Amino acid sequence: MEDRIMKKAAAVLMALAFCLALALTQAQAARVGKHAPDFTATDSNGQIHKLSDYAGKYVVLEWTNRGCPYTQKHYSSGNMQNLQHEWTAKGVVWLTVASSAPGEQGYVTAADENAYLKQANAAPTAALLDPNGTLGHLYNAKTTPDMYVINPQGVLIYQGAIDDRPSTDPSDIRGAKNYVSMALSEAMAGKPVSVAAAQPYGCSVKYR
Numbered sequence: 001m002e003d004r005i006m007k008k009a010a011a012v013l014m015a016l017a018f019c020l021a022l023a024l025t026q027a028q029a030a031r032v033g034k035h036a037p038d039f040t041a042t043d044s045n046g047q048i049h050k051l052s053d054y055a056g057k058y059v060v061l062e063w064t065n066r067g068c069p070y071t072q073k074h075y076s077s078g079n080m081q082n083l084q085h086e087w088t089a090k091g092v093v094w095l096t097v098a099s100s101a102p103g104e105q106g107y108v109t110a111a112d113e114n115a116y117l118k119q120a121n122a123a124p125t126a127a128l129l130d131p132n133g134t135l136g137h138l139y140n141a142k143t144t145p146d147m148y149v150i151n152p153q154g155v156l157i158y159q160g161a162i163d164d165r166p167s168t169d170p171s172d173i174r175g176a177k178n179y180v181s182m183a184l185s186e187a188m189a190g191k192p193v194s195v196a197a198a199q200p201y202g203c204s205v206k207y208r
């Protein structure tokens with residue numbers, strides 16, 4: 001009887017600790033117009049990346065899940081790769097983030113991710129692996145894709161949908177208003193970002 005009470009008490013304490021950690025993470029979560037929270041994450045080549053390492057540069061965070069038809073729309077068409085090539089050539093740091101938990105759609109090993117990036121001719125600066133969802137929760141990433149743009153001062157200047165066509169049809173890309181390119185182009189020209197946030201669309205991030 002005493003042993004069962006102890007186990008129940010331990011379970012309650014663990015649940016409370018989890019809730020407290022989640023609440024603290026959400027309190028620190030990214031907000032447009034505020035400094036983006038720093039993070040430490042490991043990429044598919046085993047390299048460590050910190051947001052603070054890229055001070056003075058524009059940074060794009062792209063949440064991804066290759067099993068998601070919304071993500072597939074932008075990769076099968078070459079749209080996402082074109083954006084990666086275009087903006088990294090202009091000095092932007094582009095980081096893809098895979099926050100799917102083991103056993104969930106979109107979970108990848110480092111070897112799998114590297115093989116996919118090569119096959120798809122993708123060109124992110126790095127592919128960050130976030131199977132515990134730490135980075136995803138820090139930025140409150142909701143969908144794949146979910147896009148974030150951070151300016152050289154470390155301020156989040158855009159968050160949300162990649163464009164204004166929330167469908168899985170690749171033909172919708174032509175003529176779509178690409179919010180990521182808009183934010184980068186406007187900010188680099190010294191103009192205010194005309195659309196700083198848009199409701200993200202896609203599959204839900206498959207957290208643990």
